[in-house]
Amino acid sequence: MKKIQMVDLKGQYEDIKEVVNTSIQEVLETTAFINGPKVHQFQKNLEQYLGVKHVIPCANGTDALQIAMMGLGLKPGDEVITADFTFAATVEVIALLQLTPVLVDVNEDDFNINIEAIKKAITPKTKAIVPVHLFGQCANMEAILEIAEAHNLFVIEDNAQAIGATYTFKNGKKAQAGTMGHVASTSFFPSKNLGCYGDGGAIFTNDDDLAHTIRGIVNHGMYERYHHDVVGVNSRLDSIQAAVLDAKLPHLDTYNKKRREAAIKYNKAFEGNKNIVTPKLSNACETICESCDCHVFHQYTLRVKGVERDALVKHLNENNIPCGVYYPIPLHLQKAYLDERYKEEDFTVTNQLVKDVISLPMHTELDDDQIEFITSTIIKFVNG
Ligand SMILES: *Cc1c(COP(=O)(O)O)cnc(C)c1O
Numbered sequence: 001m002k003k004i005q006m007v008d009l010k011g012q013y014e015d016i017k018e019v020v021n022t023s024i025q026e027v028l029e030t031t032a033f034i035n036g037p038k039v040h041q042f043q044k045n046l047e048q049y050l051g052v053k054h055v056i057p058c059a060n061g062t063d064a065l066q067i068a069m070m071g072l073g074l075k076p077g078d079e080v081i082t083a084d085f086t087f088a089a090t091v092e093v094i095a096l097l098q099l100t101p102v103l104v105d106v107n108e109d110d111f112n113i114n115i116e117a118i119k120k121a122i123t124p125k126t127k128a129i130v131p132v133h134l135f136g137q138c139a140n141m142e143a144i145l146e147i148a149e150a151h152n153l154f155v156i157e158d159n160a161q162a163i164g165a166t167y168t169f170k171n172g173k174k175a176q177a178g179t180m181g182h183v184a185s186t187s188f189f190p191s192k193n194l195g196c197y198g199d200g201g202a203i204f205t206n207d208d209d210l211a212h213t214i215r216g217i218v219n220h221g222m223y224e225r226y227h228h229d230v231v232g233v234n235s236r237l238d239s240i241q242a243a244v245l246d247a248k249l250p251h252l253d254t255y256n257k258k259r260r261e262a263a264i265k266y267n268k269a270f271e272g273n274k275n276i277v278t279p280k281l282s283n284a285c286e287t288i289c290e291s292c293d294c295h296v297f298h299q300y301t302l303r304v305k306g307v308e309r310d311a312l313v314k315h316l317n318e319n320n321i322p323c324g325v326y327y328p329i330p331l332h333l334q335k336a337y338l339d340e341r342y343k344e345e346d347f348t349v350t351n352q353l354v355k356d357v358i359s360l361p362m363h364t365e366l367d368d369d370q371i372e373f374i375t376s377t378i379i380k381f382v383n384g
Helices: 009-030 037-050 061-071 089-096 115-121 141-151 208-217 239-270 309-318 344-356 368-382
Strands: 054-058 079-083 100-104 126-130 154-158 166-168 174-176 183-187 201-205 222-224 300-304 357-360
Touching: 009 037, 009 239, 037 054, 037 201, 037 239, 054 061, 054 208, 061 089, 061 154, 061 183, 061 201, 061 208, 079 089, 089 100, 100 115, 115 141, 126 141, 141 154, 201 208, 208 222, 239 300, 239 368, 300 344, 309 357, 309 368, 344 357
Parallel strands: 079 100, 079 126, 126 154, 154 183
Antiparallel strands: 054 201, 166 174, 183 201, 300 357
């Protein structure tokens, strides 16, 4: 059996080596390392894939979120509601811009931001909601867009983990993750579903004016060369990363399908086990199907019951099975984001999830022997 890895970038590269190498070579030959034709080409191809009017590439997913918020003109003191159970980048940029982060609890079943908690957190100062499409499936966008409309709030989708996922509205309309709010951000960090070989990110929007504003912000606030109309940043996707991404984009749906196939095998192995809760789908489908994109499994995350999660992590590591705990500490308890307004009883779900969750190896190269070894090792352990 091949050594099991949490993410197998080498195996994936082997498969597409020639196109990636050629694509990078083209950049080397043109020496257009910044904002070269590859960046533009990738931007156009991603716009087409997503069915969104504007993709604005930038340096990473954290910048993408920050720039989206700058583009919307959010001001110090504005309150921004987001999930307590996510990667810190989401709350970090809110705080950096001197906006006020308002963390709220999530759902136990799909780990995404809880609608009732959002409603409860809205005040006259609330200006935006940042749903994070955690682990590869969309938050409840139908309800979030309704709330935003009713309270005149911006919706900024943090789509770092769900590129290629779709969301189905009650009327049957389907939309790509990252195309439903006013603006969205994504990350091309190597381990993301569409990852480059360094740092990269992008902002998506259907709003022409906002896209124009953002294109200036990513480039020092310049709309005309050496005229700085607003305070901007320097945040660019370099051409070599765009070359990698453009070579990988045509494979994204296949990659996401491979992740789903692995998830289906995991689910099947754990079926009926009373100590293991497998990931729940919360949108259009009841069970995962290979052909439907309602979940793209950036992570395959279990909740374990009746056993010590940390003991399971240790046992897996001893058996050379990598795993991850995303996330071990709720954001509202992180030193940097403490706020006396938070009450523990408002975070019962996150406080529990941080003790129960465990993410298993998930990538495009998992084979049946590996999945069988991972699942049987877990089942033996939890069944005692
Ligand atoms: C990865 C990630 C980010 C940040 O992306 P970087 O490219 O690493 O800056 C932001 N939000 C979420 C939910 C992420 O998973």
